[in-house]
Amino acid sequence: MSTASLSTEQAPPISVPLRFFAIAPLFLILAALIAMMGDSIADAHTPALLAATHCVTLGFIGMIMFGAMQQILPVVIGSPMPSSRLVAWFSLLPLIFGTLSLSGGFLLSNSALLHLASVLLGLAFLVFIVASLISLARAATRNATATAILLAVLALTAAVVLGIVLAQGYASGLQLDYRKLAAAHISLALGGWVMLLIVGVSYQVVPMFQLTPNYPKWLSAALAPALFAALLLYLASNFFEVLPLGFVAEGLFWLCASCFALVTLNLQFQRRRRVTDATLNFFRLGMISLLCAALCAVAALLAPAQEYFRTLSVVIFILGFALSVIHGMLYKIIPFLVWFHLFRGGVKKGVPNMKEVIPEPWMWRHLWLHITTLLAALMAFFWDAAAWLLIVGLSLQGMLLSFAIFISIMVYRRTYQRLAKV
């Protein structure tokens, strides 16, 4: 047995994460195209914006997280997902077509498409959630990351169930309390799944990428359970309509989130590796955005009549926090994967190093484009013309990321074929 096969014992084949990463940016472009049909960004409940938002959250964020989890679990908890290729196909395909039919269902108010979306997305998430839980159950280590990921997956499960209930309700014209259900769905998906997953993974990758000190032990042990508890408290207050409890829950959630952002920024400030790269700035932008999202959420609590504070908080959370951190991660993970899968073969000569996969200037351009898009999103609340800038920015970002992933795949293929000939 060659030693090369041992490394594959843990890591999935490169095609597994890359197929998710290659498709995800197309959904950013699609989201921009759909958003062009909407009236105003300030009203997130128009069919076009509902469709565009789900293209970003399911088609982009969900898609990237599906791929990244396959890659990250073996490293951070020492346990790969079972049957990675099978899980990849059975989560990727239904996620693609489920997101498309959901968006189509919203846009055309078509109940058949919404029913189809429920089935497809239900399947995609069922496969992904079961595979993640198996991986967690087999984890060699019970650390704070494993806890955070477990809580994230639990929140995701509830978010998916509520999402399906909502889609079925729309499709069949049921009399449901949509406002309440949607609020619970959004907080579980964003505050639960996205937030907890980023927290858990950050414990490992923030120190890893920049050689920062570790997160303080008390913080990493308490943060994810506290966020989860705040979320449960919020859901209870939402369900039973106990307003003061909701205040406390939201306050606690955003306090924990801000604490995470500040500690992360502080750790990065103390980094031993002084080199500043685009990915570090993507991460810092993400943390600053999380603080801004918290401020807007607190403003929404204090001035409930001003509806736009709440929408603003969600927009900053998705575009500023989640998307920035995701881009920062991708620009590290993709070049590493290309190098890793080429280098473990017998021939080492001529394998491109990480900086020879995606040219660094493109990462910086993407960072600036992302900042511009984010600012446009904020201005779009007050100035309609900025919505166009947001739409153009979002589609350019999708194209730029597609380009970066395309050249990564080309570098991999070309080198692989050349090495095979040696």
Add this chain to the structure above:
Amino acid sequence: MNTIAESMSTDHRACDLTFALAEQAALDNNWNDAETAFDTFRQNIQRHFRMEEEVLFPALLDAGGPAGPVQVMHMEHAQMNELIELMATAVANKNTQGYGGLSETLLIVMQQHNLKEEQILYPIADRILAAELETMFSRMQAIQ
């Protein structure tokens, strides 16, 4: 030092520090400092590899520790050594671009390797070698 996990993790951090110094100096085109820091880094990390390959891993295997992960650790040491030799060539040629790319690559390999050791392998070692920790430490310290 009470445990293998603590002692070896501290050693990882010491290697990280010289790694960062060498990288910064190389990117600043300060090749005198880069060469000194890189040499120290190479000596430190290769000593650390030997402590594991000559003392810790064999002891772990003798005590019935997991063979698969130990073999993966061996393989990752070999990968890192190859990168380190390429970096040595970049230092000799004063190749900033080349050093930066290799150093970025080594960082990720090294950090995810450390993570696996610190969170999985060392705790196992502390558990199954609990009776002979003192001997283990003195044998590892004796490695040059």
